[in-house]
Amino acid sequence: MPTVRDVAERAGVSVATVSFVLNGTKPVTPATRQRVESAVAELGYRRNELARALASRRTRIVALAHPTGEHRFGSSTPDFVTSAGRAARSRGYHLVLWPVDTDGGELRELLGQGLVDGVVLMEVRMEDPRIGVLRTAGTPFALIGRTADPAGLVHVDIDFDRSVAIALDHLQKLGHRDIALVTARSPLPDYGPKVRTRAAYERLCAERGLTPQLYDCDPTAPAGRALVPELVERATAVVLMNEYATFGVLTGLAHAGYVVPRDLSVVAFMSPDMGALADPPLTVLHSPGPDLGRLGVEALIDQLEGTAPTEPALLPYVFEEGRSTARVRA
Amino acid sequence: MPTVRDVAERAGVSVATVSFVLNGTKPVTPATRQRVESAVAELGYRRNELARALASRRTRIVALAHPTGEHRFGSSTPDFVTSAGRAARSRGYHLVLWPVDTDGGELRELLGQGLVDGVVLMEVRMEDPRIGVLRTAGTPFALIGRTADPAGLVHVDIDFDRSVAIALDHLQKLGHRDIALVTARSPLPDYGPKVRTRAAYERLCAERGLTPQLYDCDPTAPAGRALVPELVERATAVVLMNEYATFGVLTGLAHAGYVVPRDLSVVAFMSPDMGALADPPLTVLHSPGPDLGRLGVEALIDQLEGTAPTEPALLPYVFEEGRSTARVRA
DNA sequence: ATGAAAGCGCTAACAA
DNA sequence: TTGTTAGCGCTTTCAT
Numbered sequence: 001m002p003t004v005r006d007v008a009e010r011a012g013v014s015v016a017t018v019s020f021v022l023n024g025t026k027p028v029t030p031a032t033r034q035r036v037e038s039a040v041a042e043l044g045y046r047r048n049e050l051a052r053a054l055a056s057r058r059t060r061i062v063a064l065a066h067p068t069g070e071h072r073f074g075s076s077t078p079d080f081v082t083s084a085g086r087a088a089r090s091r092g093y094h095l096v097l098w099p100v101d102t103d104g105g106e107l108r109e110l111l112g113q114g115l116v117d118g119v120v121l122m123e124v125r126m127e128d129p130r131i132g133v134l135r136t137a138g139t140p141f142a143l144i145g146r147t148a149d150p151a152g153l154v155h156v157d158i159d160f161d162r163s164v165a166i167a168l169d170h171l172q173k174l175g176h177r178d179i180a181l182v183t184a185r186s187p188l189p190d191y192g193p194k195v196r197t198r199a200a201y202e203r204l205c206a207e208r209g210l211t212p213q214l215y216d217c218d219p220t221a222p223a224g225r226a227l228v229p230e231l232v233e234r235a236t237a238v239v240l241m242n243e244y245a246t247f248g249v250l251t252g253l254a255h256a257g258y259v260v261p262r263d264l265s266v267v268a269f270m271s272p273d274m275g276a277l278a279d280p281p282l283t284v285l286h287s288p289g290p291d292l293g294r295l296g297v298e299a300l301i302d303q304l305e306g307t308a309p310t311e312p313a314l315l316p317y318v319f320e321e322g323r324s325t326a327r328v329r330a
Numbered sequence: 331m332p333t334v335r336d337v338a339e340r341a342g343v344s345v346a347t348v349s350f351v352l353n354g355t356k357p358v359t360p361a362t363r364q365r366v367e368s369a370v371a372e373l374g375y376r377r378n379e380l381a382r383a384l385a386s387r388r389t390r391i392v393a394l395a396h397p398t399g400e401h402r403f404g405s406s407t408p409d410f411v412t413s414a415g416r417a418a419r420s421r422g423y424h425l426v427l428w429p430v431d432t433d434g435g436e437l438r439e440l441l442g443q444g445l446v447d448g449v450v451l452m453e454v455r456m457e458d459p460r461i462g463v464l465r466t467a468g469t470p471f472a473l474i475g476r477t478a479d480p481a482g483l484v485h486v487d488i489d490f491d492r493s494v495a496i497a498l499d500h501l502q503k504l505g506h507r508d509i510a511l512v513t514a515r516s517p518l519p520d521y522g523p524k525v526r527t528r529a530a531y532e533r534l535c536a537e538r539g540l541t542p543q544l545y546d547c548d549p550t551a552p553a554g555r556a557l558v559p560e561l562v563e564r565a566t567a568v569v570l571m572n573e574y575a576t577f578g579v580l581t582g583l584a585h586a587g588y589v590v591p592r593d594l595s596v597v598a599f600m601s602p603d604m605g606a607l608a609d610p611p612l613t614v615l616h617s618p619g620p621d622l623g624r625l626g627v628e629a630l631i632d633q634l635e636g637t638a639p640t641e642p643a644l645l646p647y648v649f650e651e652g653r654s655t656a657r658v659r660a
Numbered sequence: 661a662t663g664a665a666a667g668c669g670c671t672a673a674c675a676a
Numbered sequence: 677t678t679g680t681t682a683g684c685g686c687t688t689t690c691a692t
Contacts, residue, residue: 001444003685014663019687026688029661046442050384051685054668059380061426068416081411085427086398094445096391096424097415112376114331114669115424221606244606251609276551276574277607279581333669344679349671356672359677381669384684444685663692668685675680 002043011039022047059117061094062300065107065130066122068099084120084293091301104133111137118304120144120296126190142300144292145192150312154303156295159314160196163285166319167239167267168204170283175328176237176265180213182227184242197241217245224248232258236328237265246270250278261326272320282324285317332373341369352377389447391424392630395437395460396452398429414450414623421631434463441467448634450474450626456520472630474622475522480642484633486625489644490526493615496649497569497597498534500613505658506567506595510543512557514572527571547575554578562588566658567595576600580608591656602650612654615647
């Protein structure tokens, strides 16, 4: 592996000059620039990022901190992680994966290693001890998700208000007024997406004069199935933020002789791919996962490079119409 | 951030000694070791991994190279990536994500940066140009998946022979002899898992005196649905290595008035979670994704540290019985 | 516009 | 057993 010295020698300049042309740090005569560039090309030189990091005190590595545990991600995570990786690469950064516990201990340990310039924090809790750790370490960070009070924190998240509004708009346009919401029981008492979705639903129902019907059930098919009698009794449409229960509801309906969307309109929070597995294909709201991953990384890097101050971005779930919703029956 | 020098001063020893106790590189008196350790604790010292990497010529960073493109991963990828990350961490390594094109160009570029000690290559093709790139760069690597001729390459992969055998054993024990296999049409002509699964199926059918019935259809529900007439006509059981088509087959059967498993036994290659979405819950073979991720990383690190020579590991899909298979009808 | 030289924080000969 | 010191390959003042 050739080094800057090899390049410098070959080009007949000093290593400083080589560095200047490589980084565009200082003006250099076109002639010498040319010489350096040929030397680089001829030797197949590629700068050692590690040495650069050490000397410049900027590693150009960022971490994606995600919970270690068995807490299952939303199904959009793969796109999520790889899109974060792509975003980092396209800005010339590397993305390392940091599986860390939620109390911040492991995070503190890793930050001490000085390997990364900043951290993207996933699966942010309403009160998240990892944020204190990042603050005291003085490490720049961006959140995917947000705390109870995210003011002043660089973050990107789903716009739950808009998302619920989109679902309600769609159903109300079809004449529905008895619209239930089903969320997933979760081990985390203060899981942001759920808390915010329920709050948005209640607020919007109040604004629109609808009677809220809130259900919270285990993320399993049987739990969804158990809901069916009450749903068909009380609602004409249901919004399901609970992937597994959704399929339980569907089979429950089928077994009881009900037909979707004739007897119940269904909107589900899940990927269109997954919604397509149902019969009929479901009208879905799907997570803008890849966008969130990309935006989270970009917000962090903008911050690191002191570019734009990066407004917090809130993206709604993306609506995709299937055939599981229909005009309410007279 | 304190440095080795601060620690050395505080402990009244040289930086070399500090390094020795930190790395266990050389014998040190219990007394001085003690002094160094207290100094470390008191100062909250944590070694700068970057500097260590540069000086020791070992970065303790490994890359997970995965295809950039829109090629959709098997659904087990999230576990996969995070388990790789965990495995790396538990050995004291960092894992960086490298989204790279399949022709190896970007990989070569990244290797030149000298950031990583080795690479875990995902989604390996039967003929994979990235392997040549890694070889000429002299970078150690491990494959997840394998080339057409994987002899001599460190790799872990699914044992397709065993997997198909498990499926056939199960169905034959239930009396089935007309067992179809459905794979997914793919843009990659030589997609290893598919090629190997089909080959295993044909070989095992021959050995067992069964008549092979091979289908290859698009990975969509409608494509699966279109298969139904022929399947019920010719087979009593089907093995589906095509997630989306599986659900098409199921709805197709339901719409035509057939009942699973009475009229057709179904074994699907998918996660149990996904299989549970179907009605009845499917008997599945699911990818040992997390194990593959972990083993791939471990095989690479073993190689880097010159530990065990690491035998190639072949793991079968994991069988999980649902209620979609039954004894063949008389 | 270019060069000399002092580090970045650590490891690892080599000496003592 | 411990210390001295020369790097690792690069960036970045500070001179010129």
